[in-house]
Amino acid sequence: MKTPLSSIVYLFYFPPPETPRQCLVQDTSRTSSCDRLVKRDDMLSGVRLCVRSPWKAWSVRGMSWSPRQINRWPSDQLSDSPADSPRVLITGGLGQLGVGLAQMLRQQYGKENVILSDIRRPPNEVYNMGPFVYADVLDFKNLRELVVNNRITWLVHYSALLSAVGEANVALARTINITGLHNVLDLALENCLRLFVPSTIGAFGPSSPRDPAPDLSIQRPRTIYGVSKVHAELMGEYLHHKYGLDFRCLRYPGVVSANTNPGGGTTDYAVQIFHDALSTGKHECYLRANTRLPMMHIPDCHRATVEFMQAPESRLSLRTYNIAAMSFTPEEVAEEIRKHLPNLRVTYNPDIIRQTIADSWPVRFDDSNARQDWGWKPAYGLSEMVTDMLAAIREKRENAGLTIS
Numbered sequence: 091m092k093t094p095l096s097s098i099v100y101l102f103y104f105p106p107p108e109t110p111r112q113c114l115v116q117d118t119s120r121t122s123s124c125d126r127l128v129k130r131d132d133m134l135s136g137v138r139l140c141v142r143s144p145w146k147a148w149s150v151r152g153m154s155w156s157p158r159q160i161n162r163w164p165s166d167q168l169s170d171s172p173a174d175s176p177r178v179l180i181t182g183g184l185g186q187l188g189v190g191l192a193q194m195l196r197q198q199y200g201k202e203n204v205i206l207s208d209i210r211r212p213p214n215e216v217y218n219m220g221p222f223v224y225a226d227v228l229d230f231k232n233l234r235e236l237v238v239n240n241r242i243t244w245l246v247h248y249s250a251l252l253s254a255v256g257e258a259n260v261a262l263a264r265t266i267n268i269t270g271l272h273n274v275l276d277l278a279l280e281n282c283l284r285l286f287v288p289s290t291i292g293a294f295g296p297s298s299p300r301d302p303a304p305d306l307s308i309q310r311p312r313t314i315y316g317v318s319k320v321h322a323e324l325m326g327e328y329l330h331h332k333y334g335l336d337f338r339c340l341r342y343p344g345v346v347s348a349n350t351n352p353g354g355g356t357t358d359y360a361v362q363i364f365h366d367a368l369s370t371g372k373h374e375c376y377l378r379a380n381t382r383l384p385m386m387h388i389p390d391c392h393r394a395t396v397e398f399m400q401a402p403e404s405r406l407s408l409r410t411y412n413i414a415a416m417s418f419t420p421e422e423v424a425e426e427i428r429k430h431l432p433n434l435r436v437t438y439n440p441d442i443i444r445q446t447i448a449d450s451w452p453v454r455f456d457d458s459n460a461r462q463d464w465g466w467k468p469a470y471g472l473s474e475m476v477t478d479m480l481a482a483i484r485e486k487r488e489n490a491g492l493t494i495s
Contacts, residue, residue, distance in 0.1 A: 175199045176284070179242045181227050181274065182249030184208040186350045187288075187391065189216055191246065194392045196220055205240060227270035230277075237281050244399060246286045247274045253292050254444055255354030256315040267318035275325060278335055286399055289323050289341040289410060291384055292316035292356070296450040303452035305412050305459050312450055327409045339410040340398055343384030343417075343455055345391050346475060348482035356447045357383055360423060364479045367427050367434045368487060371495040376441035379421040381448050384455045386415040387470035387478065394466055401464040408463070414455035415468035416475070426476045431495070 178195055180188050183206035195204045196219070206216070207225035216222065225236055227249040236242070249270050256263030271287065278285040294303050295310035309320050326337035344357025351365075352358035359375050366373035386394075394413045424436045460466035470478070487494055 175203055176244040177240060177242050178204045178244040178246060179225075179236060179240065180204070180206050180246040180248060181225055181233075181270075182208060182247070183222075184210050184212060184216070185248055186345060186347055186353055187388070187395075188246075188248050189219075190347070190349055190388055191248075191392050191395060192220065194396055198396070205236070205242075207236070227273055228265065230273045233273055233277055234280075237277050237283070242281070242283060244284045244286070245274055245278060246395075246399075247271065248288065250288075250318070251315065252353055252355040253290075253313050253315040253447055254356055256318075257313055257443060257447075260314045263314045263318065267315065268321060271318070271322050271325070275329060275335070278337070279329065279333060282336075284336040284338065284399065285326070286338045286340075286395065287322050287326060288395075289319045289339050290316065291341065291343050291451050291455070292447070293319040293323065293341060294450070294452050298452065300452045300454075302454040302456035303412065304456045305408055305410065313447055323410045330409050336403065337409050338398055338406075340394060340460075341410065341412045341455070342391060343386045343414060345386055345388055346479060347388035348479050348486065349388065356444045356451075357385065359420060360385060360418075363420070363423060363427065363436070364476075364483050367431050368480065368483050368494050369492070371431070371433050372435045372437075373424075374437050374439050375420045376439065376444050377420055377448055378440050378445060379436075379438050380419050381445070382417055382419045382453045383448060383451060384414055384417045384453070385475075386413070386468065387475040389478075390415050390468045390470050393469070394460075397466065398460075398464060405464050408459060411460040411463070411466075412455040412457045413460050413466055413468075414457040415470060416472050417454045418472055423472065423476065426472055427480070430476070430480055433495075 176199060178192075178199070180192055182188060183192060185208075188206055188208070192204050192206045201220040205221040205223055206212070206219075207223045209224065209226050212222050223236060224232075226232060227247070237245070247270075250267050251259070251263040256267070274285060274287070277283065292313055292315050293309055293311055294300075294307070295312055295316065297310050298308050309316075311317050311320060323339055326335065326339055329335040330337045344355070344360055346360050348361075348364065352361045356377075359373075359377055363373045363375070391413075398411070420436070420438070424434060428434050457466060484494060
């Protein structure tokens with residue numbers, strides 16, 4: 091007598107977990123929706139029962155998996171063609187990078203296809219630019235609803251506490267930077283998303299090669315921000331190789347932008363100095379005058395991110411790439427600003443925490459793999475960036491009715 095499909099039970103023994111957990115399991119030997127497995131835990135016996143459901147495919151969250159591993163997403167859920175108009179969700183969208191990236195993506199894919207999110211109320215101009223939703227990266231259920239209800243296909247995960255702020259509140263940085271990451275990794279696996287998680291210059295440490303730092307090298311960061319980013323790089327790469335997750339990561343250098351205020355990063359002096367130059371003509375720098383770090387103007391940063399997300403998987407030899415544009419010291423950027431504002435005065439009062447962080451970071455990035463694999467090339471050098479920053483901040487101050495030094 092044949093056993094009905096709905097009553098087939100597969101038994102695997104695992105040590106009982108510390109807390110009850112439900113797990114997504116996918117059987118890739120078939121393609122129909124009723125060939126998903128639904129897994130539940132029997133906490134008393136330590137035996138997990140995987141029951142094949144003949145009725146519908148449904149998944150529940152978790153990070154434990156069946157011995158049947160996922161080798162690749164279904165081909166009908168993947169596309170390397172940007173013409174297919176992805177549906178994009180950006181977390182942490184009110185930080186330094188989210189609004190500008192959303193604008194660039196909306197120009198290419200349409201306003202309604204790019205959703206900005208954060209836990210703060212957006213300014214009116216941001217709210218009126220396009221879709222905005224509340225999203226707490228620590229609330230998995232809320233994130234899942236957003237992904238499912240909005241048919242998201244790309245997820246850009248910008249939510250994080252930066253280096254200096256993270257050192258002041260390690261517990262909060264650990265929660266947001268690591269727990270939040272795991273939530274979006276789970277969602278990406280569940281929903282076959284293309285996931286972008288930025289990394290940073292801070293993912294390197296004092297034992298890393300500094301001039302230049304290659305894509306693959308020793309990484310022993312000494313900040314919780316850096317540690318969390320190395321964790322993200324390795325988790326994404328692991329899930330890509332084991333389950334086929336389309337994980338993509340760029341190590342950003344210091345990013346210089348006129349659109350947002352400094353947010354607690356070690357390289358934020360390179361933003362504040364422009365505001366101070368036009369407001370008071372004086373700037374006190376928290377790094378030594380000769381502290382050289384990799385930097386990038388924000389239009390290049392956004393363009394690199396979009397081009398990387400659009401690149402066909404077949405062209406990617408890595409899941410995490412360095413990207414670079416320029417490398418300068420506080421004194422060098424001050425001298426370039428003085429070509430426009432000769433009266434700028436800069437004093438140096440190194441902050442021990444930020445200076446120690448900066449001294450552990452690379453002097454330059456080697457981004458030759460990004461240039462070779464998917465054609466990365468920066469458009470802004472130091473002089474072009476300074477000219478553009480001064481013009482943008484001057485315009486903002488004039489529009490706000492503020493004085494200009």
